[in-house]
Amino acid sequence: MRTKVKQLFLNKEAYEEKQITIMGWVKTNRAQAQFGFLNVNDGTYFDNIQVVYDEKLDNFDEISKFRVGMSVKIEGVVKLTPQMKQPLELHAVCIEMLGDCPEDYPIQPKRHTREFLRDVAHLRPRTNLFHAVFRIRSVAAMAIHRYFQDNGYLYVHTPLITCADCEGSDQMFKISTLDLKNLPMAEGKVDFTKDLFGKQAFITGSGQLHGETFAMAFSDIYTFGPTFRTENSNTKTHANEFWMIEPEMAFCDLEGLMDIEEEMLKYVVNYVLKECPLEIDFCDQFVAKGLKDKLNHLLNSKFVRITHHEVIDLLKKSNNKWEFLPSYEDDIAKEHEKYITEYFNGPVFITNWPKDIKAYYMKLNSDGKTVAAVDLVVPQAGELMGGSQREEDLEKLLNRMSEMHVDSKEIDWYLDTRRYGGCIHSGFGMGFERLVMYLTGIENIRDAIPFPRTPKNCEF
Amino acid sequence: MRTKVKQLFLNKEAYEEKQITIMGWVKTNRAQAQFGFLNVNDGTYFDNIQVVYDEKLDNFDEISKFRVGMSVKIEGVVKLTPQMKQPLELHAVCIEMLGDCPEDYPIQPKRHTREFLRDVAHLRPRTNLFHAVFRIRSVAAMAIHRYFQDNGYLYVHTPLITCADCEGSDQMFKISTLDLKNLPMAEGKVDFTKDLFGKQAFITGSGQLHGETFAMAFSDIYTFGPTFRTENSNTKTHANEFWMIEPEMAFCDLEGLMDIEEEMLKYVVNYVLKECPLEIDFCDQFVAKGLKDKLNHLLNSKFVRITHHEVIDLLKKSNNKWEFLPSYEDDIAKEHEKYITEYFNGPVFITNWPKDIKAYYMKLNSDGKTVAAVDLVVPQAGELMGGSQREEDLEKLLNRMSEMHVDSKEIDWYLDTRRYGGCIHSGFGMGFERLVMYLTGIENIRDAIPFPRTPKNCEF
Numbered sequence: 043m044r045t046k047v048k049q050l051f052l053n054k055e056a057y058e059e060k061q062i063t064i065m066g067w068v069k070t071n072r073a074q075a076q077f078g079f080l081n082v083n084d085g086t087y088f089d090n091i092q093v094v095y096d097e098k099l100d101n102f103d104e105i106s107k108f109r110v111g112m113s114v115k116i117e118g119v120v121k122l123t124p125q126m127k128q129p130l131e132l133h134a135v136c137i138e139m140l141g142d143c144p145e146d147y148p149i150q151p152k153r154h155t156r157e158f159l160r161d162v163a164h165l166r167p168r169t170n171l172f173h174a175v176f177r178i179r180s181v182a183a184m185a186i187h188r189y190f191q192d193n194g195y196l197y198v199h200t201p202l203i204t205c206a207d208c209e210g211s212d213q214m215f216k217i218s219t220l221d222l223k224n225l226p227m228a229e230g231k232v233d234f235t236k237d238l239f240g241k242q243a244f245i246t247g248s249g250q251l252h253g254e255t256f257a258m259a260f261s262d263i264y265t266f267g268p269t270f271r272t273e274n275s276n277t278k279t280h281a282n283e284f285w286m287i288e289p290e291m292a293f294c295d296l297e298g299l300m301d302i303e304e305e306m307l308k309y310v311v312n313y314v315l316k317e318c319p320l321e322i323d324f325c326d327q328f329v330a331k332g333l334k335d336k337l338n339h340l341l342n343s344k345f346v347r348i349t350h351h352e353v354i355d356l357l358k359k360s361n362n363k364w365e366f367l368p369s370y371e372d373d374i375a376k377e378h379e380k381y382i383t384e385y386f387n388g389p390v391f392i393t394n395w396p397k398d399i400k401a402y403y404m405k406l407n408s409d410g411k412t413v414a415a416v417d418l419v420v421p422q423a424g425e426l427m428g429g430s431q432r433e434e435d436l437e438k439l440l441n442r443m444s445e446m447h448v449d450s451k452e453i454d455w456y457l458d459t460r461r462y463g464g465c466i467h468s469g470f471g472m473g474f475e476r477l478v479m480y481l482t483g484i485e486n487i488r489d490a491i492p493f494p495r496t497p498k499n500c501e502f
Numbered sequence: 503m504r505t506k507v508k509q510l511f512l513n514k515e516a517y518e519e520k521q522i523t524i525m526g527w528v529k530t531n532r533a534q535a536q537f538g539f540l541n542v543n544d545g546t547y548f549d550n551i552q553v554v555y556d557e558k559l560d561n562f563d564e565i566s567k568f569r570v571g572m573s574v575k576i577e578g579v580v581k582l583t584p585q586m587k588q589p590l591e592l593h594a595v596c597i598e599m600l601g602d603c604p605e606d607y608p609i610q611p612k613r614h615t616r617e618f619l620r621d622v623a624h625l626r627p628r629t630n631l632f633h634a635v636f637r638i639r640s641v642a643a644m645a646i647h648r649y650f651q652d653n654g655y656l657y658v659h660t661p662l663i664t665c666a667d668c669e670g671s672d673q674m675f676k677i678s679t680l681d682l683k684n685l686p687m688a689e690g691k692v693d694f695t696k697d698l699f700g701k702q703a704f705i706t707g708s709g710q711l712h713g714e715t716f717a718m719a720f721s722d723i724y725t726f727g728p729t730f731r732t733e734n735s736n737t738k739t740h741a742n743e744f745w746m747i748e749p750e751m752a753f754c755d756l757e758g759l760m761d762i763e764e765e766m767l768k769y770v771v772n773y774v775l776k777e778c779p780l781e782i783d784f785c786d787q788f789v790a791k792g793l794k795d796k797l798n799h800l801l802n803s804k805f806v807r808i809t810h811h812e813v814i815d816l817l818k819k820s821n822n823k824w825e826f827l828p829s830y831e832d833d834i835a836k837e838h839e840k841y842i843t844e845y846f847n848g849p850v851f852i853t854n855w856p857k858d859i860k861a862y863y864m865k866l867n868s869d870g871k872t873v874a875a876v877d878l879v880v881p882q883a884g885e886l887m888g889g890s891q892r893e894e895d896l897e898k899l900l901n902r903m904s905e906m907h908v909d910s911k912e913i914d915w916y917l918d919t920r921r922y923g924g925c926i927h928s929g930f931g932m933g934f935e936r937l938v939m940y941l942t943g944i945e946n947i948r949d950a951i952p953f954p955r956t957p958k959n960c961e962f
Contacts, residue, residue, distance in 0.1 A: 044753060046721070048654055065753040066721075067923050085720035085752070086654050113752075113925040140753075141894070141924035149922075164712070164915045165922070167719035176716070180657040187647050194508055194546050197640040201953040202728055203743050205960045215677040217705065219732045222676060222685060222692050232682050238732060238742065239960035245677065245705065252624070252953060252962065256636075259627035260545035261506070261526075268662055268727060272679045272698060282698065283663050292545070292573075293504060293525040293600075434601070455624045455962050462609075462625070463527050464601040465573040493661040493712060500665045500699035502712065502915050 048087040050120065054130050057120040061135065064091065065115045067168070068143075070151050073106035080105070080137075082114060088173060088320040093118060095134040104139075110151060111143030111168075156489055163493050163502055171328065174321035175489065178314055179478045185313035186266060186287055186474075189306050195289065196260040199267065200249030205241050206452045214244035215270055245270045250288050250403075250469060251456045254432065257290040257467055258459050264289040266474075274497050278486045281475065283495040290469035296405075296414045296431045299468040300391050303418055303427055304345045307389075311337050314481055330483025336421065337481070343388035350374070350395045350412070353382055371396050376424060383421040392417050402442040404430040416470075423480040429470025436460040508546040510580065514590050517580040521595060524551065525575050527628070528603075530611050533566035540565070540597075542574060548633060548780040553578060555594040564599075570611060571603030571628075616949055623953050623962055631788065634781035635949065638774055639938045645773035646726060646747055646934075649766050655749065656720040659727065660709030665701050666912040674704035675730055705730045710748050710863075710929060711916045714892065717750040717927055718919050724749040726934075734957050738946045741935065743955040750929035756865075756874045756891045759928040760851050763878055763887055764805045767849075771797050774941055782941075790943020796881065797941070803848035810834070810855045810872070813842055831856050836884060843881040852877050862902040864890040876930075883940040889930025896920040 045062040066084030077096040083089075093116050095105050108114065118132035149168050159166040166172045190197065203217065219238040220226065226233040234242045249265040256263045269286040291302065315322060315337060326333040350370075357368035357378055366375040374382075374392070382390050394412040397404070404413035414431035433439040439460060443450045450457065478490040488494040493502045505522040526544030537556035543549075553576050555565050568574070578592035609628050619626040626632045651657065663677065679698040680686065686693040694702045709725040716723045729746040751762065775782060775797060786793040810830075817828035817838055826835040834842075834852070842850050854872040857864070864873035874891035893899040899920060903910045910917065938950040948954040953962045 046654065065925070067718075085656075086722065111923045113923040140926070141920075143923045144921070147922050162915075164715040164918060167716050173719065176658065176720075177656060179659075180651070183657050183659075184647060184651045187644060191640075191644045194506065196545075196637060197643050198636065198952055199639075199643075199728070199745055201743060201955060201962070203730075203955045203960060204962075206962075215679060216682055217675040217677050218682070219675060219734075222678070222682070223690075225682060225685075230683075238734060238957055239955070240958040241960070242682075243960055255624040256627050256952065258527075259633065260636075262546065268659070270663075274679075274698060283661060285659055455622075458624060461604070462601075462607050463571045463573040463603045465525070466600070492658055492716070495661060495663045495699070497698055498700040500663060500701070500703055502661070502664075502666075 046086040047082075047084045047089075047091050050091065050130070051087050051089065054120070054122060057130075058122050059119060061117060061119050062132075063115065063117045064132065065113065065140065066091075068108055068110055068112045068114055070110065071106075071108045078106055080108065080114070080116075080134075082116065083173075085173070088170075088177065088324065089128070091130070091132055092128050093132045093134050093137070095137055099134060099137060101137065105137050108137075108139065109143050109145060109147070111147040111149065112139055113141035113143075114138065115140055156486065160488055160494070161501075167492075170324060172489075174318075174324045174329075175478070175482050175484055176492065177321050178318050178325070178482050179474075179490070181317045182310055182314050182477060182481055183266070183474070185310040185317075186264075186306075188313070189309045190262075190264045190289065193262070195262040195264050196256065198249075198253060198256045198260075198263045198265055200252035200265050200288075202245050202268070202270075203239075203243055204246045205239060205243050213272055214246060215272055217243050217245055247271055248286075248288065248471070250290065250471065251453060253288050253290040253469065254456070254459050254467065257292045257469070258463065258465075261292045262289070263291075276497055278488075279476070279479075281487050281491060281494055281496055284487070284491060285474035287472045287474060288469060290467065292465055292467045294431075294468045295466055296393060296416060296468060299429055299431065299470060300345070300347060300393075300416060303391075303416075303429065303470055304389075307418075307426070308341055310477070311340055311481070315341075325482045325484075330485075333483045340389060340420070345389040345391055345418070346386045347391045347393065348382075349393050353378070353392055356385065357381065371398065373399050379419045379424045383419055387421070389418060389420045389426075392419060397442075400430070402446045402448050403432050403439065405433045406438055406442065420480065423476065426476055426480060427470045427472045429468065431466065431468040434460060434464045434466055436464070506546040507542075507544045507549075507551050510551065510590070511547050511549065514580070514582060517590075518582050519579060521577060521579050522592075523575065523577045524592065525573065525600065526551075528568055528570055528572045528574055530570065531566075531568045538566055540568065540574070540576075540594075542576065543633075545633070548630075548637065548784065549588070551590070551592055552588050553592045553594050553597070555597055559594060559597060561597065565597050568597075568599065569603050569605060569607070571607040571609065572599055573601035573603075574598065575600055616946065620948055620954070621961075627952075630784060632949075634778075634784045634789075635938070635942050635944055636952065637781050638778050638785070638942050639950070641777045642770055642774050642937060642941055643726070643934070645770040645777075646724075646766075648773070649769045650722075650724045650749065653722065655722040655724050656716065658709075658713060658716045658720075658723050658725055660712035660725050660748075662705050662728070662730075663699075663703055664706045665699060665703050673732055674707060675732055677703050677705055707731055708746075708748065708931070710750065710931065711913060713748050713750040713929065714916070714919050714927065717752045717929070718923065718925075721752045722749070723751075736957055738948075739936070739939075741947050741951060741954050741956055744947070744951060745934035747932045747934060748929060750927065752925055752927045754891075754928045755926055756853060756876060756928060759889055759891065759930060760805070760807060760853075760876060760878075763851075763876075763889065763930055764849075767878075767886070768801055770937070771800055771941070775801075785942045785944075790945075793943045800849060800880070805849045805851055805878070806846045807851045807853060808842075809853050813838070813852055816845065817841065831858070833859050839879045839884045843879055847881070849878060849880045849886075852879060857902075860890070862906045862908050863892050863899065865893045866898055866902065874928075880940065883936065886936055886940060887930045887932045889928065891926065891928040894920060894924045894926055896924070 080093040081090040541550040
């Protein structure tokens with residue numbers, strides 16, 4: 043029976059002087075003349091376990107030559123070592139190689155560049171860095187599920203395949219089962235009646251509209267799934283495939299929305315700090331100095347709430363030389379976000395944006411010029427969530443769709459949410475990789491997702 | 503401040519004689535001359551709350567005409583009614599319409615056919631049936647996350663976009679950002695160097711191979727995400743988009759795999775029975791009589807473990823007239839699964855399948871003829887999970903790939919799991935809709951997923 047290393051570390055007293063069996067991978071091997079130390083990791087725990095072996099073992103010579111990366115089975119006796127750096131050791135009784143590893147194994151115990159590790163994305167989870175990042179990612183995902191489920195939200199799986207191109211088909215991947223080399227044509231167009239769905243199909247970039255239909259039945263819902271963008275943009279923050287969370291709440295206005303966003307983010311940060319102390323310490327030390335302080339500071343901040351207009355006032359009043367001039371009609375730039383979060387020294391909700399730069403479904407404010415949208419910007423990471431109160435008035439919604447050239451016929455079903463017992467409701471979207479970057483201090487989205495997909499890059 | 507109906511029902515004593523505000527949707531309105539009853543549901547709880555209103559309210563006449571589907575705000579005083587069918591009532595002090603609903607609202611309080619409800623998939627969560635099904639779906643998803651996370655598994659988001667067509671590109675959707683009407687051609691082929699990823703891309707049907715690379719770092723991992731199949735097949739159990747769970751465990755053999763599958767399934771069933779008692783009762787009464795007994799019986803069963811060879815022996819010995827003759831070389835048919843689960847009156851693991859009908863990555867047994875695969879079949883639903891011990895020997899794996907015409911160059915990175923510290927490992931896949939059907943008794947996959955995608959059907 044195999045003991046997992048996490049169990050061993052978390053319940054070490056119960057294992058004292060017990061003989062156990064572990065299985066894992068060799069991280070280092072320091073062999074001396076009469077004894078040696080194997081550091082072994084089985085992936086269940088961030089820290090390695092130190093295995094002490096000596097010449098009394100039959101295969102001592104063989105073990106002395108064990109290479110990094112081999113998988114091994116070790117029977118040994120647990121010794122608590124409170125005076126040492128590591129809290130326990132395993133004194134080996136029997137050591138067996140399970141799987142060999144050649145000398146040219148790419149993941150050696152030294153510093154590798156992030157760029158190199160992206161080229162071996164299938165091996166990089168074996169490094170300390172990606173062990174930490176992907177464990178934090180997994181735990182953060184669980185924190186999100188727990189927050190919403192514990193608060194009674196329904197988890198809804200909105201569809202990825204869609205035939206409505208109201209997002210603009212340029213921004214969505216086209217999908218097909220047809221032979222692309224010999225597409226059937228009719229009247230100069232591709233004849234999609236021969237395709238699997240009988241019409242042109244896409245993979246979508248948002249589940250919000252479907253989510254709203256479920257909020258009109260369950261009050262509180264959330265989505266959590268993969269999302270796709272076709273942007274041909276090679277930056278540190280863009281990927282063509284990423285994961286997103288889109289909660290939607292009936293009977294909830296903009297103020298209520300901000301309450302939920304703040305509560306959720308604090309819940310997730312607190313959960314990760316508690317569940318991943320070793321991983322956070324590692325990131326704090328080797329990825330982004332001050333990370334832990336930043337996260338703890340967030341927990342103790344009351345998030346500022348300020349309008350877009352007030353933000354522009356502040357930016358204009360400052361003596362900064364802006365690359366992009368602040369304007370009441372425009373989006374705010376990265377440099378502005380940075381200034382604002384530093385000005386308030388914490389997360390800031392920016393509300394009531396000019397309607398022309400926001401989506402058609404956002405509620406028009408009584409000034410006729412702004413919409414009840416809110417972006418949450420946080421120190422260092424910038425925008426973390428974007429949301430809005432939705433326009434619940436059918437006439438106003440149709441006007442906005444018409445102004446913004448959105449074909450309402452394509453999504454007539456969506457308009458039923460306004461025809462049949464509509465109500466005030468709000469929702470937001472959070473890019474999950476953006477959150478992972480915030481939680482780990484990782485600066486490139488390619489290092490926050492297991493197998494990144496970016497322009498010209500779809501390996502593995 | 504709004505009180506959610508779930509909180510009210512779960513903590514009713516705390517609310518006795520308190521004045522509260524609820525918001526929700528009118529399910530029925532029975533108006534009499536001097537008083538009336540509104541049944542209101544806010545989606546947080548399966549049962550409606552009964553609101554009593556009387557002529558003392560200013561807008562009594564208006565309320566008497568409230569229609570099904572309207573959204574409403576109700577202030578009232580909570581009265582416990584232990585002698586009645588419902589445990590509490592709300593005596594209205596003030597009732598306000600929030601959102602109107604016309605008389606031709608499609609979801610009236612009567613029985614609708616499932617076919618009709620599929621045509622209004624955006625409204626069907628407002629019915630009792632789909633309230634129950636989609637709440638159970640959400641809770642079952644959470645149960646899966648809890649089971650794996652509580653046991654230390656890493657949740658890994660494997661990519662959906664892939665450029666390796668080792669699954670056979672006929673079985674995957676092709677994706678593109680190019681203009682399909684004017685595809686760039688080079689030497690008679692589509693010139694995918696001009697596409698976003700610089701080569702032809704697909705959306706994949708499995709995250710297993712990527713999952714294995716993570717199991718070689720974290721020991722225990724699982725995926726849970728959407729999956730795509732291009733099958734042009736109109737049956738009750740096929741959809742082109744569905745969700746799947748794919749766990750993968752290092753240092754785990756076929757017996758260990760079955761232990762995990764059994765433990766996980768029992769955990770999920772028990773969790774849903776505890777968290778969704780009203781929804782399960784509803785399904786037991788209106789969807790599949792005997793559902794609750796079936797689920798409880800599963801909890802108390804020790805799953806049978808039997809080889810494919812032994813299954814064929816049993817089928818041959820029986821006096822049944824088979825449509826498909828049982829054969830040691832072939833798959834077993836639906837009628838066989840039914841016989842076997844009835845024979846053992848419970849779930850059955852069928853192991854050691856003929857190699858020619860199974861995938862290349864499954865471990866070849868010492869007989870040279872069978873592989874260490876296992877299907878779990880359950881009464882009524884048939885196959886619920888399929889898994890195997892993986893072939894960890896590189897040479898044998900390459901032989902099997904060659905035999906089955908799988909291009910090993912396309913997935914050379916995958917083979918690194920066998921080159922660098924490989925070990926015995928195992929994994930399985932479970933279709934999530936299949937599980938939802940099992941838990942609810944729903945017979946058509948179109949009713950187990952919010953917005954089904956099937957051939958010629960991609961509405962909403």
